[in-house]
Structure formats: structure tokens, C-alpha cells
Amino acid sequence: MSGEVLLTIRDIDVFHGTFQALWQVSIEVKRGEMLALIGANTSGKTTLLDTISGLLHPGKGSITYEERDIGRLDPYRIVELGITQVPEGRRIFPDMTVLDNLLMGSYSGKARHKRVENLGKVYELFPRLEERKKQIAKTLSGGEQQMLAIGRGLMADPKLMLIDEMSLGLAPIVVDEIFRALARVRERGITILFVEQNVRRSLQEADRAYILETGRVVLGGSAAALREEDHVKRAYFGVETCT
Amino acid sequence: MGFLLGGLYALIALGLSMVFGVMRLINLAHGDLVVLGSYMAYALMTLLGLDPVVGLVISVPVMCVLGFAIQKYLMGRAFGISSEGPLIIAFGISLVIQNANQIMWTPLSRALNTPYAQASFRLGERQFPVAYLLDFIAGVVVMLVLRAFLTRTYLGRAITAASQDKKAAQLMGINTGRVYGFAFAIAMASAAVAGVFLGMTFPFTPTSGISFLTIAFGTVIIGGLGSMAGTFLGGIILGIFQTLGGYFFGPAFQMLIVYVIVLVILAIRPQGLFGR
Numbered sequence: 001m002s003g004e005v006l007l008t009i010r011d012i013d014v015f016h017g018t019f020q021a022l023w024q025v026s027i028e029v030k031r032g033e034m035l036a037l038i039g040a041n042t043s044g045k046t047t048l049l050d051t052i053s054g055l056l057h058p059g060k061g062s063i064t065y066e067e068r069d070i071g072r073l074d075p076y077r078i079v080e081l082g083i084t085q086v087p088e089g090r091r092i093f094p095d096m097t098v099l100d101n102l103l104m105g106s107y108s109g110k111a112r113h114k115r116v117e118n119l120g121k122v123y124e125l126f127p128r129l130e131e132r133k134k135q136i137a138k139t140l141s142g143g144e145q146q147m148l149a150i151g152r153g154l155m156a157d158p159k160l161m162l163i164d165e166m167s168l169g170l171a172p173i174v175v176d177e178i179f180r181a182l183a184r185v186r187e188r189g190i191t192i193l194f195v196e197q198n199v200r201r202s203l204q205e206a207d208r209a210y211i212l213e214t215g216r217v218v219l220g221g222s223a224a225a226l227r228e229e230d231h232v233k234r235a236y237f238g239v240e241t242c243t
Numbered sequence: 244m245g246f247l248l249g250g251l252y253a254l255i256a257l258g259l260s261m262v263f264g265v266m267r268l269i270n271l272a273h274g275d276l277v278v279l280g281s282y283m284a285y286a287l288m289t290l291l292g293l294d295p296v297v298g299l300v301i302s303v304p305v306m307c308v309l310g311f312a313i314q315k316y317l318m319g320r321a322f323g324i325s326s327e328g329p330l331i332i333a334f335g336i337s338l339v340i341q342n343a344n345q346i347m348w349t350p351l352s353r354a355l356n357t358p359y360a361q362a363s364f365r366l367g368e369r370q371f372p373v374a375y376l377l378d379f380i381a382g383v384v385v386m387l388v389l390r391a392f393l394t395r396t397y398l399g400r401a402i403t404a405a406s407q408d409k410k411a412a413q414l415m416g417i418n419t420g421r422v423y424g425f426a427f428a429i430a431m432a433s434a435a436v437a438g439v440f441l442g443m444t445f446p447f448t449p450t451s452g453i454s455f456l457t458i459a460f461g462t463v464i465i466g467g468l469g470s471m472a473g474t475f476l477g478g479i480i481l482g483i484f485q486t487l488g489g490y491f492f493g494p495a496f497q498m499l500i501v502y503v504i505v506l507v508i509l510a511i512r513p514q515g516l517f518g519r
Contacts, residue, residue: 055410055414076418079414080416084414084416087410091411095407104400104401107397108416156416
């Protein structure tokens with residue numbers, strides 16, 4: 001861990017229309033780390049990822065990425081700068097082939113030049129996508145669709161990858177496989193910020209984590225420390241309802 | 244005869260279908276844009292002596308630029324405000340085009356008269372106007388070109404991606420504003436082509452746009468919005484039923500049966516016969 005900060009979010013308020021979804025949220029993402037965002041549904045995790053991706057803009061506060069303010073940029077500019085998001089529910093293009101989905105991932109200018117190279121890397125990571133490259137995306141299994149969504153994200157040649165609720169609806173054995181793949185993604189130097197419902201699992205996989213509750217960051221720190229935290233034990237391990 | 248005419252209906256409807264498929268916008272101005280295409284061809288024909296089909300070399304690029312500008316400076320901004328905004332702007336564009344055409348060309352009806360379009364050919368026992376055959380060919384060609392563009396080119400795939408899932412497309416780094424601009428420009432270009440063949444088939448006035456918008460709606464509802472091949476087949480079906488309606492119930496009722504069919508399809512298969 002180099003410890004160098006890649007992305008800093010400082011005191012942002014984010015609104016959906018008139019509803020305030022995030023309150024003075026501050027987080028830091030360090031280069032090369034695997035960071036988890038933990039929280040119940042509607043705690044604002046997806047809102048936070050969408051704000052980083054430029055789909056939403058903060059009403060107050062700043063987002064700094066590689067020493068540059070990105071809080072007001074359009075989504076396509078954010079992707080060009082090297083931040084890609086694998087959205088909740090995978091959001092693959094259902095009627096396109098697996099290959100076309102992957103190619104759409106490298107739409108932005110810089111990634112286009114490295115398309116062949118990155119496609120090779122994605123196939124190396126998920127050989128099943130290469131076997132099924134001609135298949136229409138919606139006919140893939142849930143796990144394969146998640147692999148496709150991650151592969152498509154990697155095609156953008158990112159430095160920072162945001163992954164939203166990737167294990168939702170997947171069998172534990174598939175989740176294991178995907179986490180193993182993410183470990184390899186990280187070895188390639190890509191920073192990962194992921195959102196998970198499964199708190200125990202998140203704290204096992206991540207280096208650090210932030211806990212969001214009703215739009216506020218209530219705790220943050222190393223995953224090992226958070227596992228021992230009373231608040232976490234009480235709120236997430238004691239009465240854990242979702243696995 | 245209806246079969247051939249269906250090609251013209253498909254040609255008119257393709258642009259409407261494209262804009263709806265990509266931008267989820269019902270472009271109320273589409274009929275008037277088609278008629279604008281007819282007047283452009285008319286102007287090029289009377290002022291420069293250009294054949295209407297040759298005139299497309301000028302009118303298609305002009306309409307593309309116009310379409311890009313409309314999306315960028317009017318629609319794009321309105322999309323940011325509300326979902327009804329662009330609809331009202333489309334209605335405004337429709338009124339502006341109608342009135343501009345009235346001022347420039349008077350309300351008299353015009354036609355793109357060319358010797359070849361007015362000729363007829365014989366098939367078995369019956370005579371057909373050559374214009375109808377040209378309509379059909381143009382419909383097939385434009386449909387195939389659009390389909391190839393959407394599935395084979397990178398920009399076309401980006402347009403398809405944005406129509407299947409806007410958020411995902413944005414997250415892929417696709418500039419959706421720009422993609423919408425292209426979609427609108429292409430729809431306008433197809434309107435220019437439709438305008439030429441329309442003008443060679445029927446006389447037109449500045450207010451003809453409304454009736455062709457209605458036909459385009461019918462076509463798209465039968466065929467399914469957003470699908471190019473579906474829209475084309477929708478046009479053919481509409482053309483056939485119009486002719487059958489005219490044959491059985493008389494010319495005054497020929498569109499009645501078409502709209503009854505549109506209503507039936509809306510009731511039992513709202514996504515259209517070939518829609519997703």
C-alpha cells in the first residue's frame with residue numbers, strides 16, 4: 001500500500017430533486033487499495049457512487065481526483081479520466097452480444113486505443129466470456145452477466161473501479177469466483193471501491209471500509225479494526241438480516 | 244399497390260421510430276420535417292433545376308446539421324428541465340415550420356413532378372405508378388442502411404446502447420448528449436429522403452405534415468417503436484390495409500380500417516407486432 005490518495009471527497013451534500021440523500025460525506029480512496037462501502041439499503045451508497053461517476057453532482061463540497069476537481073464534470077469525462085462504474089443490477093446491454101457489450105466499454109477515446117490489449121486481459125480474467133462472446137448478453141446466467149459487467153468496466157482501462165452490489169442474487173460459489181477475479185484486477189494496479197450488502201464478507205475482502213447510515217458516514221477505518229468495533233458488531237453482526 | 248405505398252409510410256416513420264427508440268421522445272414535428280424535406284427538394288428543383296433525388300446531396304447534409312443544432316440548443320436543454328419540455332419544443336418546431344412554409348410557398352399545393360415518377364408500369368393486368376415502386380425501393384434502402392449503421396458501426400452501437408440503457412451507456416463513457424444529436428440528425432436526414440419521395444407521389448401543402456405524422460404514428464404502433472425492420476413491416480401492413488379499406492368501404496373510409504387496426508394492436512400488443 002503506497003498510501004497515496006487517489007480520490008478525496010470532502011463534505012458533500014447530494015440531492016435527488018428536493019430529497020437530500022447524502023449529508024456532509026467525506027471519504028478518501030488510496031491508490032491501489034480495496035475499499036468497501038457498507039450500509040443498509042437507502043443509506044446512500046449508490047448515490048455516492050453515482051456522484052463520483054458524475055451522474056449526480058454535489059450541491060456542496062468537493063470531489064478531487066488526482067489533484068483535480070471533478071465534481072461538476074459529465075459522466076463521459078469522468079470515464080475518460082479513468083473512473084469506471086459497474087452499476088447495481090449489472091446493467092449490461094441485453095440485446096447486444098457479449099463481445100459488443102465489452103466493446104462498448106472501451107468507447108471513450110483513450111481506452112479505444114488499448115481495446116485489443118484490454119480485451120485480451122478481460123478474456124484472461126474471465127475465460128467464459130471468450131467462450132460466449134457471440135452470445136446475446138441477456139441469455140447469460142446471473143454470474144456470467146456480472147462477469148460481463150466487470151469485464152466491460154475493465155475495457156475502459158480504469159485506474160479506479162467502482163462496483164455496486166455485485167453479489168446481489170448470486171450463489172456464494174459464484175461470489176467467491178468474482179472476488180478472486182477482483183483480487184487479480186487489483187494486482188494489475190487498479191483501485192477498487194465496492195459496495196456490498198454482506199458486511200462480514202466485505203470486511204474480509206477489503207483493506208479499509210466506510211460505514212454509511214441514512215446518508216452520513218458514521219465510521220471509517222481499516223477492515224480489521226472495524227470488525228472489532230462494538231457498533232459494527234451490534235448493528236451488522238448481531239442482527240444481520242441479509243447475507 | 245398498398246404494398247408498394249407501404250414503403251413510403253415506412254420511410255416517413257423510420258425517423259420517428261429512431262428518435263423515439265433512442266431519446267424516448269415523441270417528435271411531434273416529424274411530419275413537418277418530412278414536408279420541409281419536400282419543400283427543400285422543390286426549391287432546389289425550381290431554382291437550380293436539380294432532380295429531387297439528386298437534390299438530396301444538398302438537403303441531407305443541411306437537415307443533418309439542422310437536426311444536430313435542434314438537439315444541442317433546444318432539445319438537449321429542455322431534457323435537463325423536464326420530460327415534457329422537449330415535447331412542447333417539438334410542437335413549437337412543428338408550428339414554426341408550417342408557418343415558414345406558408346410564408347415562403349403560399350398554402351397552394353405543390354408537387355415534385357418528374358417525368359419518371361409520373362410514368363407507370365404494367366404488372367399483369369394492372370398499371371402502377373413508377374413513383375410507388377421508387378417509394379418501396381427507397382423505404383427498403385433507408386431501412387437497411389439505418390439497420391446496418393446501428394448494428395455495424397461503433398457510433399451506431401453507441402446509439403443502440405444508449406437506447407437500451409441510458410445510465411449504463413453514460414457509465415461506459417458515451418456522451419449521451421452527442422449520441423442524441425446524431426440520432427436526431429439521422430432522423431432528419433431520413434425525413435429529407437422521405438420528403439422527396441412523398442413529393443413525387445402526392446401533392447403537398449404546408450399543413451400536410453400533420454396527416455403524415457398520423458400515418459407515421461400508425462406505422463410505428465403496428466411495427467413497434469425503435470425497431471427499424473419492425474417499422475418497415477408496419478408501413479407495409481398499413482399500406483395494404485389502407486388499400487383494402489379503400490377497396491371494400493370506398494376511398495373516404497380507407498384510413499378508418501387502418502386506425503381500427505392500430506387500436507386493436509394497441510389493445511392486444513401495445514409494444515407493436517415486432518417490438519421488444
